[in-house]
Amino acid sequence: xxxxxxxxxxxxxxxxxxxxxEEIMLGILKADExxxxxxxLARELGINPNTIQKAYQELEGEGVIYSLTGKGSFIQNxxxxxxxxxKERLEAVTKALxxxxxxxxxxxxIDTLVTAVxxxxxxxx
Amino acid sequence: xxxxxxxxxxxxxxxxxxxxxEEIMLGILKADExxxxxxxLARELGINPNTIQKAYQELEGEGVIYSLTGKGSFIQNxxxxxxxxxKERLEAVTKALxxxxxxxxxxxxIDTLVTAVxxxxxxxx
Amino acid sequence: xxxxxxxxxxxxxxxxxxxxxEEIMLGILKADExxxxxxxLARELGINPNTIQKAYQELEGEGVIYSLTGKGSFIQNxxxxxxxxxKERLEAVTKALxxxxxxxxxxxxIDTLVTAVxxxxxxxx
Amino acid sequence: xxxxxxxxxxxxxxxxxxxxxEEIMLGILKADExxxxxxxLARELGINPNTIQKAYQELEGEGVIYSLTGKGSFIQNxxxxxxxxxKERLEAVTKALxxxxxxxxxxxxIDTLVTAVxxxxxxxx
DNA sequence: GTGGTCTAGACCACA
DNA sequence: GTGGTCTAGACCACA
Numbered sequence: 242x243x244x245x246x247x248x249x250x251x252x253x254x255x256x257x258x259x260x261x262x263e264e265i266m267l268g269i270l271k272a273d274e275x276x277x278x279x280x281x282l283a284r285e286l287g288i289n290p291n292t293i294q295k296a297y298q299e300l301e302g303e304g305v306i307y308s309l310t311g312k313g314s315f316i317q318n319x320x321x322x323x324x325x326x327x328k329e330r331l332e333a334v335t336k337a338l339x340x341x342x343x344x345x346x347x348x349x350x351i352d353t354l355v356t357a358v359x360x361x362x363x364x365x366x
Numbered sequence: 367x368x369x370x371x372x373x374x375x376x377x378x379x380x381x382x383x384x385x386x387x388e389e390i391m392l393g394i395l396k397a398d399e400x401x402x403x404x405x406x407l408a409r410e411l412g413i414n415p416n417t418i419q420k421a422y423q424e425l426e427g428e429g430v431i432y433s434l435t436g437k438g439s440f441i442q443n444x445x446x447x448x449x450x451x452x453k454e455r456l457e458a459v460t461k462a463l464x465x466x467x468x469x470x471x472x473x474x475x476i477d478t479l480v481t482a483v484x485x486x487x488x489x490x491x
Numbered sequence: 492x493x494x495x496x497x498x499x500x501x502x503x504x505x506x507x508x509x510x511x512x513e514e515i516m517l518g519i520l521k522a523d524e525x526x527x528x529x530x531x532l533a534r535e536l537g538i539n540p541n542t543i544q545k546a547y548q549e550l551e552g553e554g555v556i557y558s559l560t561g562k563g564s565f566i567q568n569x570x571x572x573x574x575x576x577x578k579e580r581l582e583a584v585t586k587a588l589x590x591x592x593x594x595x596x597x598x599x600x601i602d603t604l605v606t607a608v609x610x611x612x613x614x615x616x
Numbered sequence: 617x618x619x620x621x622x623x624x625x626x627x628x629x630x631x632x633x634x635x636x637x638e639e640i641m642l643g644i645l646k647a648d649e650x651x652x653x654x655x656x657l658a659r660e661l662g663i664n665p666n667t668i669q670k671a672y673q674e675l676e677g678e679g680v681i682y683s684l685t686g687k688g689s690f691i692q693n694x695x696x697x698x699x700x701x702x703k704e705r706l707e708a709v710t711k712a713l714x715x716x717x718x719x720x721x722x723x724x725x726i727d728t729l730v731t732a733v734x735x736x737x738x739x740x741x
Numbered sequence: 742g743t744g745g746t747c748t749a750g751a752c753c754a755c756a
Numbered sequence: 757g758t759g760g761t762c763t764a765g766a767c768c769a770c771a
Contacts (some may be wrong), residue, residue: 266469289748310759311756330466337462338483341455348484358463359473414771539756580716587712588733591705608713609723664763685744686771
């Protein structure tokens with residue numbers, strides 16, 4: 242179930258990519274599981290199939306899914322993709338931390354945030 | 367002295383905004399101090415005046431600077447602007463943390479990052 | 492015994508063609524020997540009969556097998572087909588070599604590859 | 617100067633990618649040199665700008681070029697990209713060699729091909 | 742002007 | 757039916 246945000250400024254195909262990555266990370270989508278077809282998902286979301294196609298093709302280029310013409314699109318072996326995603330996100334945290342520090346954030350303030358996120362229970366979003 | 371990175375993917379006007387915000391946070395630019403004019407800065411950086419214009423306009427919209435027609439652009443009272451910037455950056459950290467957690471980042475991994483950033487000394491960038 | 496690789500990107504009908512060509516080259520399939528029927532092979536491999544049909548039709552078009560309506564498909568006189576296949580594959584090697592050379596591959600690098608392939612013993616795959 | 621082959625079956629965007637990779641490999645295109653704009657190249661080749669866009673975006677995703685909105689597209693630092701391309705092409709040679717061997721190609725036949733390619737002079741295509 | 746996103750719709754190879 | 761390619765054309769952010 243993907244809900245699109247047309248006001249956020251984030252491209253639709255990006256939102257779709259993120260949602261799929263998220264579901265892989267959370268174990269909702271598992272290796273070799275089939276994704277909705279390009280056309281089906283496009284119909285469901287009320288958008289153009291080309292936009293789904295773009296999302297799927299980028300994910301395939303990144304080794305996250307694989308596509309079989311005439312069959313459909315499937316989740317790739319999760320391990321490799323997952324490690325890459327984790328690494329990217331840790332780098333994003335570091336960058337955000339540096340900017341916050343520059344704006345005057347203190348160590349205790351940051352620690353409070355970290356604790357808040359890690360005590361929220363399983364689902365972080 | 368602003369150095370632009372054309373290959374980082376970050377829009378030029380954003381880099382300019384960030385640099386000014388940074389200098390305010392670090393106390394280099396102080397309240398009511400005058401910024402270089404749009405044309406002067408454009409010439410210095412070898413870029414289109416429209417780009418500087420956009421950076422200044424957004425900073426004015428965010429209450430960070432104020433413009434006096436025919437006089438130039440000036441740093442707003444720092445306290446107010448600073449608190450808003452800090453708040454935004456702490457929110458960015460929270461968002462980055464949530465995404466990292468979802469990708470499998472553990473609490474100790476995050477703590478290591480935080481310590482790394484806060485033990486680097488004064489200049490975080 | 493054909494094993495299909497759904498993730499290699501190579502079309503299924505191509506994999507079937509290649510496997511048959513390979514078995515002819517290796518002398519496993521001999522002249523006038525009967526191939527499994529389209530339906531039998533489709534059932535065995537768990538794929539669509541159309542896919543087998545396409546593989547057989549192309550092989551027939553290339554003079555590698557011949558079909559007798561109501562009887563089945565048979566291996567063509569091996570000599571003729573084999574020479575054509577060999578010629579095609581040598582052309583493929585030339586093309587690959589030219590592209591590698593253009594990308595900076597040196598003669599010794601190529602010689603190393605050739606030796607590696609030809610010293611591996613009977614089974615090259 | 618790119619000439620397209622509409623009969624080859626190779627997608628147009630692939631042909632464009634290959635041509636650019638080739639020119640980088642041959643040193644015709646150098647680091648930070650600007651490529652023709654999406655629209656210009658589309659007009660020149662008589663094809664849709666979207667097709668050029670796709671070629672450029674894939675090259676950017678592969679780290680071969682970088683694009684600056686409002687400025688144009690440029691050749692990335694060549695070293696890294698070049699090594700990746702070379703490695704891929706050597707693997708293609710190995711695969712072609714294995715298939716040729718399986719079809720009965722002898723070592724001397726292969727050596728003849730290699731010599732033919734490497735004695736043709738600078739321009740292999 | 743330049744790259745990036747998206748829609749609408751056609752046509753193809755493959756299964 | 758399914759993914760892949762391509763055209764035509766609109767609109768956007770950025771420079």
